[in-house]
Amino acid sequence: MTLFQGLSAFPITPADEAGIVDITALSAILERIAIEGVDSVGLLGSTGTYVYLTQEQRRRAIVSSAEVLSGHVPLMVGVGALRTSDAVLLARDAEAAGANGLLLAPVSYIPLSQDEVYRHFATVAAATSLPLCIYNNPAATHFQFSDDLLSRLAQVPNISAAKMPSPAKADVPEELQRLRPLMPATFKVGYSWDRRAADAVACGGDAWYSGMGGVLPAPIMKLCRAAQAGDTADVDRMNTVFAPLWDLCTSLGTVRVIYAIANATGLFEGHPPLPISPLSQDDRKTVLKAVNLLSAV
Amino acid sequence: MTLFQGLSAFPITPADEAGIVDITALSAILERIAIEGVDSVGLLGSTGTYVYLTQEQRRRAIVSSAEVLSGHVPLMVGVGALRTSDAVLLARDAEAAGANGLLLAPVSYIPLSQDEVYRHFATVAAATSLPLCIYNNPAATHFQFSDDLLSRLAQVPNISAAKMPSPAKADVPEELQRLRPLMPATFKVGYSWDRRAADAVACGGDAWYSGMGGVLPAPIMKLCRAAQAGDTADVDRMNTVFAPLWDLCTSLGTVRVIYAIANATGLFEGHPPLPISPLSQDDRKTVLKAVNLLSAV
Numbered sequence: 001m002t003l004f005q006g007l008s009a010f011p012i013t014p015a016d017e018a019g020i021v022d023i024t025a026l027s028a029i030l031e032r033i034a035i036e037g038v039d040s041v042g043l044l045g046s047t048g049t050y051v052y053l054t055q056e057q058r059r060r061a062i063v064s065s066a067e068v069l070s071g072h073v074p075l076m077v078g079v080g081a082l083r084t085s086d087a088v089l090l091a092r093d094a095e096a097a098g099a100n101g102l103l104l105a106p107v108s109y110i111p112l113s114q115d116e117v118y119r120h121f122a123t124v125a126a127a128t129s130l131p132l133c134i135y136n137n138p139a140a141t142h143f144q145f146s147d148d149l150l151s152r153l154a155q156v157p158n159i160s161a162a163k164m165p166s167p168a169k170a171d172v173p174e175e176l177q178r179l180r181p182l183m184p185a186t187f188k189v190g191y192s193w194d195r196r197a198a199d200a201v202a203c204g205g206d207a208w209y210s211g212m213g214g215v216l217p218a219p220i221m222k223l224c225r226a227a228q229a230g231d232t233a234d235v236d237r238m239n240t241v242f243a244p245l246w247d248l249c250t251s252l253g254t255v256r257v258i259y260a261i262a263n264a265t266g267l268f269e270g271h272p273p274l275p276i277s278p279l280s281q282d283d284r285k286t287v288l289k290a291v292n293l294l295s296a297v
Numbered sequence: 298m299t300l301f302q303g304l305s306a307f308p309i310t311p312a313d314e315a316g317i318v319d320i321t322a323l324s325a326i327l328e329r330i331a332i333e334g335v336d337s338v339g340l341l342g343s344t345g346t347y348v349y350l351t352q353e354q355r356r357r358a359i360v361s362s363a364e365v366l367s368g369h370v371p372l373m374v375g376v377g378a379l380r381t382s383d384a385v386l387l388a389r390d391a392e393a394a395g396a397n398g399l400l401l402a403p404v405s406y407i408p409l410s411q412d413e414v415y416r417h418f419a420t421v422a423a424a425t426s427l428p429l430c431i432y433n434n435p436a437a438t439h440f441q442f443s444d445d446l447l448s449r450l451a452q453v454p455n456i457s458a459a460k461m462p463s464p465a466k467a468d469v470p471e472e473l474q475r476l477r478p479l480m481p482a483t484f485k486v487g488y489s490w491d492r493r494a495a496d497a498v499a500c501g502g503d504a505w506y507s508g509m510g511g512v513l514p515a516p517i518m519k520l521c522r523a524a525q526a527g528d529t530a531d532v533d534r535m536n537t538v539f540a541p542l543w544d545l546c547t548s549l550g551t552v553r554v555i556y557a558i559a560n561a562t563g564l565f566e567g568h569p570p571l572p573i574s575p576l577s578q579d580d581r582k583t584v585l586k587a588v589n590l591l592s593a594v
Contacts, residue, residue, distance in 0.1 A: 018382055051406045052379050082349050084571040085315055107406075109348045109437055110552050110573055120572035140406055142439055255407050274381040275417035276407055 003074040003101045004133055004161035004188040005206050006039030007224040009213035012258060013048040013061050014268040021057045023064045025268045029214065030068045032267070036217035039207070041069055042103060044078035046140050047211035047255055051107060052273040055086065059093045066098035076133060080105035084120050088127040095128040102128070103163065105135035106143040114149045122156050131160035137192065138165060151182035161188035163209045166196035172203035194220075194254070195246035198235050201227035211254055212245070215261045219297040238297050244290040252283055260287045300371040300398045301430055301458035301485040302503050303336030304521040306510035309555060310345040310358050311565040318354045320361045322565045326511065327365045329564070333514035336504070338366055339400060341375035343437050344508035344552055348404060349570040352383065356390045363395035373430060377402035381417050385424040392425040399425070400460065402432035403440040411446045419453050428457035434489065435462060448479035458485035460506045463493035469500035491517075491551070492543035495532050498524035508551055509542070512558045516594040535594050541587040549580055557584045 011033060014025035033041060043065050044050035044058055053061070062077050069075050077099040079090035091102055104124055106117045125132050134153055136145050153159050167175055172191075179189055190207025191200035197208040201224065208227070213220040223242070226234040239246075249257050255272055260279045262268045264287075271278040279287065308330060311322035330338060340362050341347035341355055350358070359374055366372050374396040376387035388399055401421055403414045422429045431450055433442050450456050464472055469488075476486055487504025488497035494505040498521065505524070510517040520539070523531040536543075546554050552569055557576045559565045561584075568575040576584065 019380060046407065049407075082570070083316060106572075109404075110343065110346075110550065110569075111436075112572055113574075116572040116574050119574070123571075139408075253407065272407075273379070274420075275403075275409055275413040277410075277413050277416070 001074065002039035003076060003131065004040070004190060006208070006228060007213055007221055008040040008042045008076065008190070008207055008209045009033045009038045009217050009220070010042040010045040010047045010209060010211045011214035012262055012268065013044060013050070013053060014270055015053065015057065015273070016270060017274070019053055019057055019273060021053065021061045022268070022270070023060065026061060027064060027068045029267050030065055033214060033217045034069060034073045036221050038073060038213065038217055038221060040074040040076055041065070042076050042078065042209055045103060045209070045211070046137060047214060047258055048078060049255070049273055050078045050080060055090060058090060059097070062094050062097040062099060070098060074100040076101040076103050078103040078105065078135065079124065080107045080135060082107050082109060084123050087120070087124045091124050091127045091130070095130050099130060102130050102132040103135050104132055105137055106141050108141060108143055112143060114146055117143060118149060118152055121153050121159065125156050125158040130158065132158050133161040133163055134159065136162055136164050147178065147182060150179065154183040154187045160186070161190060161207070163190050163192055166191040166193040166200040169196065169199040169203065172200045172205065176204050195242070195249065198223045198227040198239060202230055202232050202235050211258055215258050215265070215267065216291070216294065219294045222297050241293055241296050244293060248287055248290055252279060257287055260284045261291055264288050264291070298371065299336035300373060300428065301337070301487060303505070303525060304510055304518055305337040305339045305373065305487070305504055305506045306330045306335045306514055306517070307339040307342040307344045307506060307508045308511035309559055309565065310341060310347070310350060311567055312350065312354065312570070313567060314571070316350055316354055316570060318350065318358045319565070319567070320357065323358060324361060324365045326564050327362055330511060330514045331366060331370045333518050335370060335510065335514055335518060337371040337373055338362070339373050339375065339506055342400060342506070342508070343434060344511060344555055345375060346552070346570055347375045347377060352387060355387060356394070359391050359394040359396060367395060371397040373398040373400050375400040375402065375432065376421065377404045377432060379404050379406060381420050384417070384421045388421050388424045388427070392427050396427060399427050399429040400432050401429055402434055402438050404438055405440055409440060411443055414440060414442070415446060415449055418450050418456065422453050422455040427455065429455050430458040430460055431456065433459055433461050444475065444479060447476065451480040451484045457483070458487060458504070460487050460489050463488040463490040463497040466493065466496040466500065469497045469502065473501050492539070492546065495520045495524040495536060499527055499529050499532050508555055512555050512562070512564065513588070513591065516591045519594050538590055538593050541590060545584055545587055549576060554584055557581045558588055561585050561588070
């Protein structure tokens with residue numbers, strides 16, 4: 001079982017302007033990811049614009065993805081929602097459709113306490129028999145998990161992994177030494193934020209949760225495998241090749257860059273949900289130049 | 298027309314655990330607010346948990362509120378949504394139901410640029426003939442409006458007002474002197490954050506957008522009228538009486554405090570949407586003590 005380990009590729013969820021998911025485009029994107037031998041797919045993550053889609057559209061995406069991937073690649077599904085009751089319904093939908101794991105972010109509008117997030121996660125985890133990954137993404141959710149909360153959640157049955165924001169390379173060993181003793185031995189600690197995650201895996205992280213892996217699975221897989229092998233010289237070399245793309249993700253926003261790549265590579269003709277806007281023609285050209293450099297990976 | 302001026306009271310939106318709005322309780326809450334002579338009602342604001350409710354439930358709340366208030370109190374309706382397409386639909390719903398104005402927050406998950414928010418607001422403003430108030434609430438939306446963006450939005454037809462987070466009392470005159478010349482003369486600049494908003498009105502702000510005004514309209518109206526009259530000594534005196542309640546809003550969260558007051562005063566027996574949790578019995582007692590002090594207002 002490679003869920004919560006190695007490379008988890010996060011596809012966009014192609015949809016029209018009204019938010020109706022394009023199942024044909026989604027299936028093509030997933031098949032392209034699966035061919036590269038990724039360790040899992042993370043459907044309906046932040047790159048998959050999960051909070052922008054209705055429950056019905058999320059259900060449609062889950063059902064078709066489970067069909068495409070069934071028996072080939074483990075499928076993890078983001079079930080984050082503002083209401084606990086909605087997250088429970090989404091978790092049950094995912095299990096019924098054949099998902100292999102859940103990803104849950106503490107989505108909030110009114111700021112939540114540590115105890116409120118504990119109860120939210122425990123309730124969702126108890127709603128199905130699927131293993132659940134804690135989606136720790138303060139840049140999007142504005143919620144900060146304390147170490148104590150992560151430790152308490154790691155004791156909850158079904159809560160099996162965490163997706164952490166990658167710290168600076170130098171801080172990864174300290175973070176893992178701090179967190180591992182707080183968790184059961186089987187608990188997996190993986191990382192997101194593509195520009196730093198390969199370093200985090202090379203330093204002992206269990207998984208790389210990658211938005212760019214959903215649209216450029218081949219070069220991202222090479223980088224991930226080097227990181228898993230602990231080949232830091234090759235990781236550094238490849239990250240230098242990726243650097244212009246990472247810089248554009250920082251300056252333009254990762255999701256906008258990923259949609260531009262999906263457009264340019266013929267994966268999907270549409271755009272992210274407005275008000276998130278497609279990149280200008282000039283920015284698209286700059287992105288494509290950065291992508292073309294990746295032939296050297 | 299007292300929309301965007303004076304006291305705008307923001308009710309909770311009573312609902313059950315599945316998010317079905319309790320129309321009977323909502324109507325009773327609105328009637329109690331209307332009796333106090335507030336200048337407008339702000340339905341489906343942050344206190345009204347708008348982002349936690351489906352479009353269908355928001356529609357139900359709008360229709361019944363317009364019926365209750367029709368001809369008595371101007372009704373402003375929050376139409377914020379992550380997708381521009383959803384905010385447009387909600388704005389049209391509000392107009393069709395008889396709302397008098399719209400309130401729009403730049404709700405985001407993936408961070409938005411200033412230009413993206415401009416286009417979002419311009420699109421929603423063009424979807425109806427209703428005047429629209431910019432909901433500037435960085436604590437909840439995590440979006441920072443630049444002065445330039447506020448100025449550009451103030452030129453858009455239908456965009457008529459802004460609801461700003463109250464700065465410290467000493468900074469209000471500077472803020473108003475900075476903003477007023479950037480806006481058309483008819484543009485209204487009002488304030489939220491109950492513990493500071495009376496001071497902001499006393500210093501020249503056009504409106505107080507008050508969550509506490511939805512559950513304690515009588516003492517909040519007294520404080521607002523003193524502020525509008527520029528009676529800063531009386532504002533200071535009353536704010537001293539309110540201080541324990543303001544402190545509890547800061548430490549426990551305003552929405553949790555307001556639900557506890559709604560419970561204690563018989564307005565609504567239910568709770569905020571989980572994962573937002575009701576206060577403990579001890580905290581409820583402390584809140585009630587602070588409310589009882591308000592007889593001295």
